[in-house]
Amino acid sequence: MESPRCPDCGGNMEVGFIPDYAYTIQMQTCWHPGKPEQQTLFGMKFKSGAIKLDHKKMIAITTYRCPECHLLRSYAE
Ligand SMILES: [Zn+2]
Numbered sequence: 241m242e243s244p245r246c247p248d249c250g251g252n253m254e255v256g257f258i259p260d261y262a263y264t265i266q267m268q269t270c271w272h273p274g275k276p277e278q279q280t281l282f283g284m285k286f287k288s289g290a291i292k293l294d295h296k297k298m299i300a301i302t303t304y305r306c307p308e309c310h311l312l313r314s315y316a317e
Contacts, residue, residue: 241317246306253304253313270298271316 243253260269272293279290299316306313 241302241315244304244313246309246311247313248311249306249309251306251308253306253311256303256305257301258303258314268300270300272298 243255245251246253258269260267276291278285279292280286301314301316303312303314305311
């Protein structure tokens with residue numbers, strides 16, 4: 241995708257992403273369809289609040305930043 245123009249001020253937006261920190265690893269933030277559902281093991285919920293994920297349905301999020309007005313705009317391409 242070509243860098244979009246800022247919808248607020250018309251500036252050229254810069255491509256980037258928002259890192260997702262989980263314990264000791266860093267990943268790119270992803271979009272997932274549906275509402276978050278808590279993960280269970282034998283009917284019991286995890287204390288960590290872990291949610292169910294279908295990795296095949298996840299789409300990495302690209303976030304553009306306007307250097308003029310600092311607006312962020314995200315796309316799941
Ligand atoms: Zn702008």
